[in-house]
Amino acid sequence: xxxxxxxTPAALVDEACLQRNIARMQRQVSGLGPRLRxxxxxxxxxAVAEQQRAAGGTGITVSTLREAEAFFDAGFDDILYAVxxxxxxxxxxxxxxxxxxxxxxxLDSLAAAQAVVQAGPGxxxxxxxxxxxxxxxxAPDAPLLLDVAxxxxxGGAVLVGVMTHAGASYDCRTHEALQAMAExxxxxxxxxxxxxxxxxxxxxEVSVGSTPTALSARHLAGVTEVRAGVYAFNDLVMHGxxxxxxxxxxxxxxxxxxxxxxxxxxxDAGWMAMSRDRGTAGHxxxxxxxxxxxxxxxxxxxxxxxxxxxxxxxxxxxxGFDGGSLERRFPLxxxxxxxxxxxxxxAAQFQHYEVLKAGGSITRWPRFNGW
Amino acid sequence: xxxxxxxTPAALVDEACLQRNIARMQRQVSGLGPRLRxxxxxxxxxAVAEQQRAAGGTGITVSTLREAEAFFDAGFDDILYAVxxxxxxxxxxxxxxxxxxxxxxxLDSLAAAQAVVQAGPGxxxxxxxxxxxxxxxxAPDAPLLLDVAxxxxxGGAVLVGVMTHAGASYDCRTHEALQAMAExxxxxxxxxxxxxxxxxxxxxEVSVGSTPTALSARHLAGVTEVRAGVYAFNDLVMHGxxxxxxxxxxxxxxxxxxxxxxxxxxxDAGWMAMSRDRGTAGHxxxxxxxxxxxxxxxxxxxxxxxxxxxxxxxxxxxxGFDGGSLERRFPLxxxxxxxxxxxxxxAAQFQHYEVLKAGGSITRWPRFNGW
Numbered sequence: 160x161x162x163x164x165x166x167t168p169a170a171l172v173d174e175a176c177l178q179r180n181i182a183r184m185q186r187q188v189s190g191l192g193p194r195l196r197x198x199x200x201x202x203x204x205x206a207v208a209e210q211q212r213a214a215g216g217t218g219i220t221v222s223t224l225r226e227a228e229a230f231f232d233a234g235f236d237d238i239l240y241a242v243x244x245x246x247x248x249x250x251x252x253x254x255x256x257x258x259x260x261x262x263x264x265x266l267d268s269l270a271a272a273q274a275v276v277q278a279g280p281g282x283x284x285x286x287x288x289x290x291x292x293x294x295x296x297x298a299p300d301a302p303l304l305l306d307v308a309x310x311x312x313x314g315g316a317v318l319v320g321v322m323t324h325a326g327a328s329y330d331c332r333t334h335e336a337l338q339a340m341a342e343x344x345x346x347x348x349x350x351x352x353x354x355x356x357x358x359x360x361x362x363x364e365v366s367v368g369s370t371p372t373a374l375s376a377r378h379l380a381g382v383t384e385v386r387a388g389v390y391a392f393n394d395l396v397m398h399g400x401x402x403x404x405x406x407x408x409x410x411x412x413x414x415x416x417x418x419x420x421x422x423x424x425x426x427d428a429g430w431m432a433m434s435r436d437r438g439t440a441g442h443x444x445x446x447x448x449x450x451x452x453x454x455x456x457x458x459x460x461x462x463x464x465x466x467x468x469x470x471x472x473x474x475x476x477x478x479g480f481d482g483g484s485l486e487r488r489f490p491l492x493x494x495x496x497x498x499x500x501x502x503x504x505x506a507a508q509f510q511h512y513e514v515l516k517a518g519g520s521i522t523r524w525p526r527f528n529g530w
Numbered sequence: 531x532x533x534x535x536x537x538t539p540a541a542l543v544d545e546a547c548l549q550r551n552i553a554r555m556q557r558q559v560s561g562l563g564p565r566l567r568x569x570x571x572x573x574x575x576x577a578v579a580e581q582q583r584a585a586g587g588t589g590i591t592v593s594t595l596r597e598a599e600a601f602f603d604a605g606f607d608d609i610l611y612a613v614x615x616x617x618x619x620x621x622x623x624x625x626x627x628x629x630x631x632x633x634x635x636x637l638d639s640l641a642a643a644q645a646v647v648q649a650g651p652g653x654x655x656x657x658x659x660x661x662x663x664x665x666x667x668x669a670p671d672a673p674l675l676l677d678v679a680x681x682x683x684x685g686g687a688v689l690v691g692v693m694t695h696a697g698a699s700y701d702c703r704t705h706e707a708l709q710a711m712a713e714x715x716x717x718x719x720x721x722x723x724x725x726x727x728x729x730x731x732x733x734x735e736v737s738v739g740s741t742p743t744a745l746s747a748r749h750l751a752g753v754t755e756v757r758a759g760v761y762a763f764n765d766l767v768m769h770g771x772x773x774x775x776x777x778x779x780x781x782x783x784x785x786x787x788x789x790x791x792x793x794x795x796x797x798d799a800g801w802m803a804m805s806r807d808r809g810t811a812g813h814x815x816x817x818x819x820x821x822x823x824x825x826x827x828x829x830x831x832x833x834x835x836x837x838x839x840x841x842x843x844x845x846x847x848x849x850g851f852d853g854g855s856l857e858r859r860f861p862l863x864x865x866x867x868x869x870x871x872x873x874x875x876x877a878a879q880f881q882h883y884e885v886l887k888a889g890g891s892i893t894r895w896p897r898f899n900g901w
Contacts (some may be wrong), residue, residue, distance in 0.1 A: 166618075166901065167618075167901075168901055169901070200840060200841070222802075222840055222841040223841060242788065242798065242841045242842065243788040243789045243796065244788075245786050245787075245788050245798070245862060245863050246862070246863050247537075247538075247786060247863060266789075267789055267791070268789060268790065268862060270861065270862040270863075271789070271862060274862075289791070292792070294791065294796070294839060294842060294844065295789050295791050295796055295842070296791070326839065415616050415618060416616075417613065417614040417615075417616050418614045418637075418638055418639060418642070418666050419639065420638075420660070420665065420666050420667070421663070425614065425665070425666055427613065427616070430807075430875065431593075431875075431878060432901075434805075434806055435805055435806035435807040435808070435872075435875055436801075436806040437806070437808075468665060468697065469571060469593055469874055470571070470593040470594060470613045471613065471665060471666070473665065490641065491616060491617070491639060491641040491642060491645075492616050492617050492618060492641075501806075503840055504801070504802075504806055507802060507879070508878070508899075509900060510899065510900040528879075528881065528899070529880060529881040530537065530538075530539055530540070530803075
């Protein structure tokens with residue numbers, strides 16, 4: 160199979176770019192000291208996770224128990240399930256552990272800690288720390304932190320450590336702001352671990368991460384592990400945040416021009432292929448549903464997918480930019496690539512990746528979805 | 531399996547509601563005269579399409595060749611592929627027709643008409659008409675219309691008729707505006723057919739449709755077929771447009787409360803489950819990522835999913851509404867249903883539906899995704 164004969168729409172992965180992205184993050188994190196535990200929620204693809212492991216990654220992070228099960232079946236046996244655990248999901252956690260999987264859960268409440276303790280001894284747990292007010296976690300200085308740590312420790316659970324995710328880094332727009340956010344994420348999470356240790360409770364691990372903070376941190380003193388996911392593919396949001404160039408985006412949607420109408424042309428990649436993610440809507444440069452490249456992957460200046468229906472993408476020149484007649488330049492049947500706003504969301508619209516190898520051949524890698 | 535023991539998140543379908551929705555649309559369209567050709571892109575589920583057929587639906591509409599293939603394999607042999615055809619997809623169209631499937635394609639350009647003619651005689655085609663300036667199609671009064679019709683007719687293709695989709699109806703907010711849009715869709719599509727017939731070219735079918743216009747039309751003189759899809763499930767966008775109530779939404783996402791933080795609570799349905807669709811963002815009542823109901827499906831006034839990460843939904847009271855402490859009212863482990871903005875998008879995040887039968891039991895219906 161060659162690029163020119165792939166059916167469209169297709170999720171195309173440039174393998175050389177993917178490998179550069181994986182190497183860059185591993186080099187950055189290893190250079191600062193911690194281990195890297197890649198988050199596989201972006202790619203949900205065993206072949207990608209194997210490349211991340213080969214590059215030096217230690218264990219994986221998952222966002223669903225379905226991911227944990229699928230990756231354990233594929234030979235990954237050190238897994239952090241990084242979404243707050245609830246009582247109803249503990250039987251599935253215990254079943255995976257009984258099969259030999261090291262599966263660590265996270266929590267941020269006494270109710271969840273009590274449920275974990277009641278589920279039986281030896282479950283491995285990290286306490287989620289709030290370092291940015293973004294979503295979840297216990298504040299590093301909250302009394303609740305030690306109550307939860309004691310409940311776990313005294314109740315027979317294994318407190319592996321503390322973890323945080325500075326999701327607020329996605330709102331940073333300058334390198335200085337990213338560096339400051341990385342330092343805030345690091346220092347607050349380390350402080351939480353220190354409080355627990357000072358109280359006499361072992362708390363060996365300090366796990367932090369997001370792609371923007373991981374790529375921006377100047378030092379990671381006290382951190383033992385970094386988690387990040389989207390860096391493998393990168394996307395227009397990461398480009399807007401300032402941590403990658405357009406040429407570092409490994410995932411694109413291959414599409415075909417199916418018509419011309421008014422000031423736009425239609426392609427067969429609509430929101431079902433791109434996802435409904437409008438992650439660059441608040442950015443200085445709004446890419447609509449995606450930035451348009453030619454079939455070889457070269458960005459076409461000024462051309463964006465401004466809107467989308469289920470199976471129709473509407474592509475036009477940016478306001479104020481005139482690149483000439485779309486119908487003449489991109490006649491019916493022209494093939495294009497569209498770079499996604501958010502790789503996690505776009506990838507999830509597909510069942511497999513079409514992987515463009517360095518030599519020009521195409522290999523298909525399955526991914527999975529659902530829960 | 532019972533509702534109380536389903537893993538979350540899950541795509542829950544209330545079968546009684548689904549059946550009411552199917553019956554309502556069939557009654558409306560049959561009452562006005564035309565056939566109803568359900569669009570299966572919303573549900574992508576054979577069991578639902580079988581119920582639509584049993585209710586009186588004639589043939590189906592699809593948005594991808596993958597849908598055409600899957601539904602033909604399941605016994606549906608009269609299919610309209612309602613996305614503009616391109617040369618590269620004609621071999622797959624011919625292959626399906628060779629297997630005995632009546633597969634009709636659509637187009638709106640001379641280039642596509644010439645490609646269809648060159649692909650060999652007898653292909654069945656509809657010309658797409660632009661009745662609302664929304665996306666695609668040829669204007670009813672454009673010279674191009676007769677050029678395309680002649681190219682097809684003289685070239686040996688079978689011109690089945692004309693078709694249109696008044697996507698602009700989604701922007702209507704009053705019953706009067708919807709009625710006017712339905713009449714515009716009808717009258718302009720009929721006018722296009724009349725022009726072709728006046729030129730001496732047979733044009734038997736006039737196919738129109740969108741859920742809002744189909745449910746609002748007062749008469750459909752000259753129309754032979756109506757297409758609609760989302761009516762089977764309905765959603766918050768249809769509610770905002772004014773063609774259904776909250777109690778008419780058959781699809782919801784079953785979810786579990788996994789934490790409390792600040793002014794919100796977290797559930798295990800994030801945008802991966804709800805989709806990134808923010809279809810009510812421009813409505814008088816913005817539901818964020820979804821309207822929240824209790825586990826039994828009763829809407830909880832003032833409670834919305836205001837934001838979402840991949841596997842985290844953040845639910846809070848609407849600004850200005852105070853429903854009390856979320857932690858006390860909805861403790862860890864509480865199960866809720868979230869009504870989606872856009873059923874087509876939310877359903878596509880799942881591999882199957884958990885169907886709640888009238889008696890309370892749960893049946894699983896597969897759906898499919900991809901291309």
